[in-house]
Amino acid sequence: MSADPTESWKLTLPCTRAEAEAIDMGEGLEGFDPSPVIITSEEIEDDPLSWRLDAYFSGKPDATIVAAVRALAPSSAAVKAKAERVPDEDWITLSQAGIEPVHAARFYVHTSANKGDVPPGAHAFHIEASRAFGTGHHQTTTGCLLALDAMKVQGKRFRNILDLGTGTGLLAFAALHLWPRAYATASDIDAAAISITEENAEVNGIPLGAGPGALALAAAPGLEHPLLIGRAPYDLIVANILAGPLIGLAPTIAMALAEGGTLVLAGLLDWQAKSVTQAYRRQGLMPVSANAIGDWPTLTLRKRARYGAARVTRLGPGGANDAPGFGSW
Template sequence: MKRHIQPLETLILDQLPDEAVPAYEAALQAVSATVALFRDEATDTWRIEAVREATADQDALSAALALAAGLTGHDATLARNPTEAEGWLARTVEAFPEQPIATRFLVRPSHAEQRRVWGRHVLTLDAGLAFGSGEHSSTRGCLTALEALRLPPNARVLDLGAGSGILAMGAAKLAHVRVLASDLDPWSVRVAEENAVANGLRGRIRAVLALGWNHREIHARAPYDLVFANILARPLCAMAKDLAQHLAPGGRAILAGLLDSQVQMVLAAHRRQGLVLERRISLSPWATLVLRRRG
């Protein structure tokens, strides 16, 4: 059946400072099918562009931008331009090819040929409304950090702010463990569950709706041997104490969603809770941190 192509629009946020980029990028990721970042070297600021259906939920967009403004203290001005829809969907599919990540993973869109790949764990999913298609440097940094870890048998793993569930799936396939995934967005919880089933991981990934650590099952499964938190710098800092309390001795946390310029702020918050830096991965301008609880 041929899909009826809806009118599209491009959302533009311009002249954003470094510290505002992660929150506004996450805001547009939540309501758009595709998001791109551009740096203006002359002004040392960023422009974010996103394409979505012009008839999409306007209240969700307003709420996402308001949340980003509250988190950053920067009130960005949104510009909206109509976008030619003809051929855009096809170009989007072409622009999301198979993506080898590090040495052990391959992210594959569902439209690609489902061929066997030796030596890599294939994660099948599509770019969409739930963050985490493997294209973003923060996701790539987390998977790169994951493959270097040796998890104990029956390791307890939590993917906090799971989005599409890509990191939960990576851990489940690499280490043959069960993973609890959480997100504050109901759509992301649904997408993560659907992606788990599509990747043959039914029963090994459970997705729950939760704001941060505020969920009974998250507390019940603690302490964790590994926690992913690919969110934003300020929420990472605010939740540092909760993270330290829920990590097992010797447990690790993979933190992402922060810029290189925000590393010291995030590190300071977690060092105050007794966590130590084990590894830093920089995929400029984004950074991924691997922290460990002593023990």
């Protein structure tokens, strides 16, 4: 980046729907600080080959980060494009102007640039687009919001909740809204996501802390953190990440889930659902329900009671437990 971070720059590239979905899942720009804001949009309705990538930079981007952004859209390799300086305006607001609010059951998610009218009876969350995944505008996050709402409608109660791979904190915020007396924990492998979650918590009036009704935060791979291990077992875990990590973490997540506990999984495509489900069946979890938005299913599973030799008998933060073997993400 240039020495003047007040300058705003933009790079626009064509891309495909598949590339846009991979970008929306937060892939490709790990390690850049500051990261550009990436916005993808559909150029021609229902045409999977006609999408667009807009990258907004704070300061003139150098060749390394431009190449990294171009690598997000391999289909544009033959296109000659370069970053251009944009007028001195609020470029974050401009970049978010096309992001429509999301209304998912009782939840309404919006940015500052496009709040719209909050539907009657809906609870609004203000989540800005950022380098962390989970703004509510991807189908996987929306699917999790719908799954959480459905469990509330069914009368489910949870006392100890983990949002694994929290991104922006949105799903943890939603769970706390539904079960305001629960202990809640949110974690992410990316420390930047935890910082973003802290900022979003303040904006949305979510208290941070270790007690009931507050949100505890940890940056960690998988559940490799004393806080995450110490607060296990959880009676609700939400993991909106990717199919590969979900499969690899199956033994760890199952160990951290209380007997009879509920698990919500997302971040996978429809053709990956069978493999993900089988990985958790092997750990003693049974499918309860599934919903899909487009090609992105959300799976809800429940852990069988009294499954496995190394049983976890304590529910909630504090005290010792018998849950060794937490692995890495």
